[in-house]
Each structure stands twice: as C-alpha cells, then as structure tokens.
Amino acid sequence: MNYRHAFHAGNFADVMKHLIVTRILLYLRGKETPFRVIDTHAGAGLYDLQDERAQRTGEWRDGIGRFWHAALAAPVAALAQPYRDAVAALNEGGTPRLYPGSPLLARSLLRPQDRLVACELEPQAAAALRRALGRDPRARAVTIDGWTALNAYIPPKERRGLVLIDPPFEAADEFASLAERLMSAYRKWPTGLYAVWYPIKDEREVAAFARRLASGGMANVLRAELRLSEVPAAGRLAGSGMVIVNPPWTLQDELSTLMPPLAKILSGSAAGAKVDALICKN
DSSP states (O other), rough: OOOGGGGGSSSSHHHHHHHHHHHHHHTTTTTOOEEEEEEOOOOEEEETTEEEEEEHGGGGGTTTHHHHHHHOHHHHHHHHHHHHHHHHHHSSSOOOOOEHHHHHHHHTOOOOTEEEEEOOOEEEHHHHHHEEEEEEEETTEOOSSSHHHHHHHHHHHHSOOOEEOOOOSSSSHHHHHHHHHHHHHHHHTTTOEEEEEEEEEEEEHHHHHOOOOOOTSSOEEEEEEEEEESSSSSSSSSSSEEEEOOTTTHHHHHHHHHHHHHHHHSSSGGGEEEEEEOOOOO
C-alpha cells in the first residue's frame, strides 16, 4: 500500500482519527501536570486540499467536506466542536481548504507546559513538517524513522501523554510488525496511552491483528472501527480503525456517541461503526 498522505488528507479515515485524537488530548488537558505527544509517523503537518494531489483523488470531499457541513445533534456537536475549531482556525469560512495533519491538530491543543515530538523520515515531508511547526517552543520536528522514535522517546520525562502511531502500511507484514512494536513499547512504558491507526482492506488481516493484541498482555484496549457501506474499488480503503491502549475512562462513551452519526455522515450507514473493548489475555 503506497501511502502518500497528500493524496488522502481530510478523507473519512482522517476525520475519524482526528476526532479520536482530539478527545484524548482534551482528557489529558484535564490535569494541570504537563503531558507529551509523540507522533511517530507525522507526515507533512499541513495539507492544501486544493493541491493537485488532493484534487486528483478528491477523497477529502467525502471526508471533511461532508462532515464540515453536516448538521449534528447537540451531544455529538459538543464532542466534535474542538476538532472543528482546530480546522476552522486554519481557514476563513466555507469549506476548508487547509487541513491539519495530526501534529498541527495536537499542537492546537497543547498548553504552555505541554510538548510535542513529531517524527518524519521522508525528506520532503520532514521539511514541510518543520515549516508547519515553525519556531513554536512547545513542538519539535525530528527527522527520524518512526519505529526508532517509538523506542527512543518512551517513556517521556513527563510520564504522561499520548503516543500516536500512524504508519504508512507500505510493507506486506505491516500489521504483524505493528503489533509486535506496540507490545514492545507497552512493555517499556505500560502506563502510556497509545493510539494506533490501521486501514481496513483485508478482514483477515484485521482479525489477526486484533488476536495478536488480545494475547499481548495489554490489559485495557479499546477498538473503534468505521466501515464504508460498500467495499470501494480495488486499491481503496473499505474502512479504518483505531486501537487505544490505556484509553481515558471517558472515551468509550464518547465514541459510542460520536461513531454512529459519523458513520452515517461519511458512509451512509450507522451500522458501519463499532466501538468495543478487546478482551485481552494477560
């Protein structure tokens, strides 16, 4: 899966992922003590939805394009508003043209005492990431392999925070490798909060991934998935998921409120949403 995020920025998977990340960061802000965000595969940071690459696929139209104009019930709107505010801060009315990647989304929710380490190895994306983050003393862009960063930067000195893992899924064995690396990180920092994105293209791969995690000794794992109502054309996603290790105690209820209407907006079917806790064997 050759994944260059400029082609996919703002798509349905981004909307789901960034809503979840926003809810996690708001929970972390609930305590005065500082936290750190470690984004292992950060990408370019900021995306122009009128760029030729985004226009070629048009995926953002069925993602942020739909969600931006959707009428939301009051409880859903309240949960989604901080995410919408983060996107709106980069745009002036109408349908968004600029879309924040996870590093800029995270930075928008940092307090003065919090920190972000955003890791990206691909040279052009890494340069764009540095420009996007600028001279903000709270945020640092590091040109480093994401898997190396996962081992090097945990546990953070704050001992609180979020590790966001969003790999490109270019290798054939990416699911198996992701499970092993996540479990290894967990053993090194078992109290850490980890959020991991994955594509849904092959149901057997996704099921095998869940089984690996369930047997990996992680006691508290929440899973959220959004499937499109119809399997799309070859080479495109049928859905996307996230697993959250050591999730905030509020998150399952929040996602149970958010995910069904989100699925209906983005896929046409509330049945495309699932939020559950993996039954893990210690």
